[in-house]
Amino acid sequence: MLIIGCDYHPSFQQIAFVDTDTGELQERRLEHREEAEKFYRGLGVQEMKVRVGMEASGQARWFERLLGELHFELWIGDATEIARKRERKQKTDRQDAQHILRLLLKDDFPRIWVASWENRDLRQLLWHRHRMVQARTRIMNQLQAVALNEGLRCKKRLWREHGREQLESFRLAPWASRRRQDLLELLDRLNPTIAELSQAIEQEAEKFPEARWLMTHPGVGPLTALAFVLIIGRADRFQCGKQIASYLGLVPLEDSSGNRRRLGHITKQGSSILRFLMVEAAQVTVRSLPEWRSKYFHLMMRRGRKTAKVAMARRLAICLYWMWRKGWDYEQMKKFGSHAGQPGNRDGVQ
Numbered sequence: 158m159l160i161i162g163c164d165y166h167p168s169f170q171q172i173a174f175v176d177t178d179t180g181e182l183q184e185r186r187l188e189h190r191e192e193a194e195k196f197y198r199g200l201g202v203q204e205m206k207v208r209v210g211m212e213a214s215g216q217a218r219w220f221e222r223l224l225g226e227l228h229f230e231l232w233i234g235d236a237t238e239i240a241r242k243r244e245r246k247q248k249t250d251r252q253d254a255q256h257i258l259r260l261l262l263k264d265d266f267p268r269i270w271v272a273s274w275e276n277r278d279l280r281q282l283l284w285h286r287h288r289m290v291q292a293r294t295r296i297m298n299q300l301q302a303v304a305l306n307e308g309l310r311c312k313k314r315l316w317r318e319h320g321r322e323q324l325e326s327f328r329l330a331p332w333a334s335r336r337r338q339d340l341l342e343l344l345d346r347l348n349p350t351i352a353e354l355s356q357a358i359e360q361e362a363e364k365f366p367e368a369r370w371l372m373t374h375p376g377v378g379p380l381t382a383l384a385f386v387l388i389i390g391r392a393d394r395f396q397c398g399k400q401i402a403s404y405l406g407l408v409p410l411e412d413s414s415g416n417r418r419r420l421g422h423i424t425k426q427g428s429s430i431l432r433f434l435m436v437e438a439a440q441v442t443v444r445s446l447p448e449w450r451s452k453y454f455h456l457m458m459r460r461g462r463k464t465a466k467v468a469m470a471r472r473l474a475i476c477l478y479w480m481w482r483k484g485w486d487y488e489q490m491k492k493f494g495s496h497a498g499q500p501g502n503r504d505g506v507q
Contacts, residue, residue: 159200162258163211164250165220169193170211171250173258184251194223201227210261212236213269234260238267270394276387279361283384286354287430293347296340300324303337358383367392371477373487376442381434385477388428392482398475405432407471423467432470439469 161174168189175182187193200207208230211217224231234257242265243256260266272280297316304315307327314320329337362368362379371382395401402408405428410421425432443453449469456465480490 158206158208160258160261161207161209162254162256162261163209164253164257165211165214165217166250167216170220171254173251173254175258175262184254186250190219193220197223197227197229201229208232208261210234210257210266212239212257232261232266232268233271235267235269242267270390272387272390276390279383280387282354282357282361283380283387283430286351286358286380287433289347289351289354293344293351296344296347300337300340300344303327303329303333303340355380367481370480370484370486374442374473374477374480374490375445375487376438376440376473377477378438381438382477384428384431384434385474386481388431389478389481392478395478398478401474401478402471405435405471405474407432407435407467407474435470435474436466439473440466442473443469 158177159174160177161172164171170187170189170193171184172187173182173184185196187196197207207227209224210232211234213233213236221231239257239260242260245252257266301312301315304310304324304327307329309315309320309323309327311320311323315324324337325341327337359379362372362383365383365386367386368379368382371377371385372379389395389401389404395404399408403424403426406424406426408424410424412419412421443449449472452472453465453469456468460468476490479493480486483489485493
């Protein structure tokens with residue numbers, strides 16, 4: 158078997174590899190893509206069993222696809238853990254490749270879970286819609302600025318038929334008029350695109366039973382449910398709700414020692430799009446459920462609006478996790494804890 162430690166860069170990769178049968182150790186630098194593809198396809202022709210280890214990084218989709226086509230094992234490791242295990246203070250590409258190879262040989266490589274190709278392709282749908290909505294928001298903000306400069310302040314009414322007519326009726330200087338026209342044309346092109354992507358997300362969410370369970374929770378729509386299912390991957394990857402909150406970066410930074418405990422802002426580690434959707438969905442849940450609204454206002458008075466929003470987002474993420482793990486819809490979720498303390502219901506489930 159050939160074991161390869163790969164220090165991957167966008168334009169090249171430095172590898173250190175050893176043949177476990179002969180014990181021969183070699184090092185090479187492979188330029189992307191031609192030289193690297195020729196090297197790995199050559200190993201495939203020899204019908205060798207190959208395992209490649211590399212740090213988690215971007216711009217490597219073609220490389221993963223190549224190794225999958227050749228039926229080679231690809232182990233992707235946690236970059237932070239790999240760096241923590243490094244003993245030497247010197248750092249070069251050669252030493253990084255050798256370090257990854259040593260971890261593979263010692264069976265100490267911090268391998269992480271990697272989503273399937275279908276999962277990652279559906280994530281592109283989520284990201285594409287998210288970026289389109291962001292672009293539309295920027296365009297709408299610019300048009301609002303144009304209207305305000307002309308003395309028109311109607312907020313959301315600007316996008317209704319009468320508001321649009323007023324915006325188009327202003328007499329502007331030539332380049333200001335050109336800017337208004339181009340922004341309106343971009344807005345008209347983005348709206349159908351976003352509607353099409355939203356419909357595609359609704360159709361994909363219906364294919365996942367887990368997403369259908371999550372959509373029964375107030376405030377959770379197809380977009381949030383599908384994003385939660387795709388990015389979490391499998392509920393059994395986590396042991397408790399605290400791990401879900403930490404995975405999404407919704408827990409505070411901590412620098413504690415002895416009797417001193419110091420907490421900071423949230424870590425913001427993990428998926429930024431799912432964290433954003435959790436905060437947005439939690440605000441809808443707060444408006445929909447009296448008990449959530451009461452909790453939100455209590456936190457807002459004590460800690461401020463921003464902290465309260467994040468706290469409710471963390472609570473929603475934990476609720477969705479347990480709904481998924483238990484296979485419950487929202488009505489079953491509400492029963493959890495309602496019978497706590499009664500004989501025969503130690504865990505609060507009827």
